[in-house]
Amino acid sequence: MEHEQFTWASLIPGLASLPAHVSGAIIVSIVLLVVVIIGYRQLRRTEDQVIPDEKLTFRNFIEVIVEGISGLVENTMGPRGPEFTLLIGTLALFILFNNVSGLIPGFLPATDNVNTTFACSLTVFFMTHYYGVKEHGIKYLKHFVGPFWWLAPIMVPIEIIGNLARPVSLGLRLFGNITGDHLVTGIFFSLIPLLLPLPFMFLGLFVAFVQAFVFSLLSMAYFSGAIAHEEH
Amino acid sequence: MKKTLVILGLLSIFISFSVSVAMAAEGAAGLDPQVKAMIALASGLGIGIAAFGGGLGQGRAVASALDGIARNPGAAGKILTPMIIGLAMIESLVIYSLVVSLLLFFKL
Numbered sequence: 001m002e003h004e005q006f007t008w009a010s011l012i013p014g015l016a017s018l019p020a021h022v023s024g025a026i027i028v029s030i031v032l033l034v035v036v037i038i039g040y041r042q043l044r045r046t047e048d049q050v051i052p053d054e055k056l057t058f059r060n061f062i063e064v065i066v067e068g069i070s071g072l073v074e075n076t077m078g079p080r081g082p083e084f085t086l087l088i089g090t091l092a093l094f095i096l097f098n099n100v101s102g103l104i105p106g107f108l109p110a111t112d113n114v115n116t117t118f119a120c121s122l123t124v125f126f127m128t129h130y131y132g133v134k135e136h137g138i139k140y141l142k143h144f145v146g147p148f149w150w151l152a153p154i155m156v157p158i159e160i161i162g163n164l165a166r167p168v169s170l171g172l173r174l175f176g177n178i179t180g181d182h183l184v185t186g187i188f189f190s191l192i193p194l195l196l197p198l199p200f201m202f203l204g205l206f207v208a209f210v211q212a213f214v215f216s217l218l219s220m221a222y223f224s225g226a227i228a229h230e231e232h
Numbered sequence: 233m234k235k236t237l238v239i240l241g242l243l244s245i246f247i248s249f250s251v252s253v254a255m256a257a258e259g260a261a262g263l264d265p266q267v268k269a270m271i272a273l274a275s276g277l278g279i280g281i282a283a284f285g286g287g288l289g290q291g292r293a294v295a296s297a298l299d300g301i302a303r304n305p306g307a308a309g310k311i312l313t314p315m316i317i318g319l320a321m322i323e324s325l326v327i328y329s330l331v332v333s334l335l336l337f338f339k340l
Contacts, residue, residue, distance in 0.1 A: 070265040169324065176327030178336070184236050200236075 019090050021113035026098045033063075065093075076220045084223055089128060091120055092216040095174065099208030102182055103201055112182060121170035124219045125163075132226035140226075153213060175210050237283040237330070240276075244266035268340055282329030289322045 018026075039062035069089045074081040098116070102109030132140040144159040145152045185200045250317075297315035301308045 172331060173320075173324040173327055176324070177332045180327065180330050183334075185299075187240070202310075205241070210316060211318055214317060219316060 096212035117175040118171040121167040125167040279333040286326035
């Protein structure tokens with residue numbers, strides 16, 4: 001596993017000197033930007049057409065993605081959903097495209113590296129506290145105290161540890177799934193390159209979708225926990 | 233997935249045993265051969281035990297989901313989503329152990 005791996009990024013002169021996961025993330029971000037810009041211009045033309053196109057056009061594909069993500073956010077977070085659609089959608093698409101890029105030979109998924117996954121999970125961590133403070137003010141700290149104020153010396157360390165465990169678990173889960181998958185597929189490629197890696201590539205595709213979905217679902221659960229108002 | 237993890241674990245154990253035999257030829261990492269044997273054993277056993285527990289847990293989750301679908305086949309889609317989320321949660325514990333195993337394995 002220590003040998004030099006060929007990536008398409010090594011062909012582009014500017015990116016070849018960067019570490020592998022940075023160049024992978026840059027390539028995926030550029031692809032995402034192109035897809036999103038073209039999709040935005042196509043979706044803005046909905047004033048002309050109320051009837052959707054018949055075949056699988058680029059516009060239908062983008063519509064499916066956008067409706068899927070905003071439907072997911074609304075279902076999970078309730079009426080406050082649309083504020084978070086931007087952040088959740090960005091994270092979900094970034095992680096999804098990075099995971100899937102690992103299946104194309106020559107790409108190393110950027111989520112293969114702890115740095116990328118912890119960047120995503122630390123973003124979610126800081127944004128939960130930002131949204132919590134923005135919503136509740138300084139009374140957001142009452143969340144840490146627990147149901148009764150005299151339980152505070154026990155509850156505060158537990159809540160702090162629980163809160164710190166969230167970004168660690170998010171990042172490690174994503175990293176471990178993608179790296180383990182990649183390693184296993186690589187090992188089976190070196191054993192029998194012909195048909196045996198195929199089930200593992202299907203598993204990799206499935207895991208890519210599930211992990212992006214679980215990441216965004218958990219982030220939404222954390223957000224809605226932070227901005228939740230106590231209802232007795 | 234469990235089978236490949238078990239195969240990986242068995243491979244690491246096999247490699248560890250062959251390493252302790254070929255110790256005279258290596259010595260590149262500068263580690264005690266005893267330490268290397270223990271590291272290899274730990275990395276193999278760790279992920280093996282984690283896969284065992286993870287397999288049991290996921291089996292119970294899928295069994296409950298299948299029971300629910302058998303009672304009410306129309307709710308299959310609604311049952312599937314929490315089942316997938318639950319499986320991902322249980323699998324993440326196995327993944328933590330895999331990460332530790334990988335760390336140990338690449339320290340050999």
